[in-house]
Amino acid sequence: MPSGYKQFCPVAMAAEILSKRWTIVLLRELIAGSTRFNDLRRGVPRMSPTLLSSRLKELEAAGIIDMNVDSAGPGLHEYQLTESGRDLGAVIEAVGIWGQRWVDTDLSLENLDPALLMWDMRRNLNTAPLPKARSVINFIYSDLPHSQKYWWLIVDPTGVVDLCSVDPGFEVDLFVTADLRAMTAIWMGLSTVKSQIEQDTVRLDGDQAISSQMQTWLGLSHFAGERKRAV
Known part of the structure; x- marks a missing residue:
């Protein structure tokens, strides 16, 4: 069966590439700043490496990204947005705003993923309210x-933030015990730290200094400030 919409309309032509x-x-991750294959994988953890490679090649062929040699080491590559790719930032922004405003809250919170x-x-962590020392x-x-x-x-004194799924061996400054759904709702801007604490x-x-500022330093979704609209 022939693929594609076979229409000259710019919307149809763009959809040939983007849909x-x-x-x-994947474009969301690239626009958010991820440039290396492993970082992109962490942003799309349910996408197979084979499909990720395929989509990156398609975006490169479409002139949306360039693949460059990564200065971090031989055989490594960075994927950088071209002018065409950067121009898609407004498109991704508009899609995200629409989803935050109009997709039902329960539907938004169906697909939970701790990683x-x-x-x-x-x-997105805001390191400014945290102590000028390592915080764990x-x-x-x-x-x-x-x-x-x-x-x-782990936030080091220079403000660099690292994520570990294995105990790094450092003394912990704050323990956050939570339901995954509750923490996801906070991250999406659908709830607050205070509200979820009150709901246990x-x-x-x-x-106490770190815990009292959690709503401020917690890395929320880029779209968290968008208010839900009635469906």
Whole structure:
């Protein structure tokens, strides 16, 4: 069966490139700043490496990204947005705003993923309210199996944020025990730390200065400020 829309309309022509499965989500990661294959994989953890490679080649062929040699080491590559790719930023922004405003809250919270949530939190973390020393925050998702339960965010004195799913061996400053759904709702801007503490779905133990500022330093979704609209 021939593929494509076979229309001269610019919307149809753009959809030929952008409407393939995972492409919009992959573009979200590239626009958010991920440039290396492994970082892109962490942003799209349910996308197979083979499909990721295929989609990157398609975006390169379409002139949306360039593949360059990574200065970090031989055989490594960076994927950089071209002018065409950067121009898609407004498109991805508009799609995200629409989804935040109009997709039903329960539907938004159906597909929970602790690895993706923690990766996004790490990327958007606001280090300014945290102490000017290493801070270690241990997230414990009480409703998940042991293999997915424990995550550590480590902020070094220079403001660099690292994410670990294996105990890094540092003294923990704050323990955050939470339901995954509750923490996802906070991240999406659908709830607040204070509200979830009151509902007993989030518990904070440890440094009071860090815990009292959690709503401020927590890395929320780029779209968290968009208000839900009635459907």
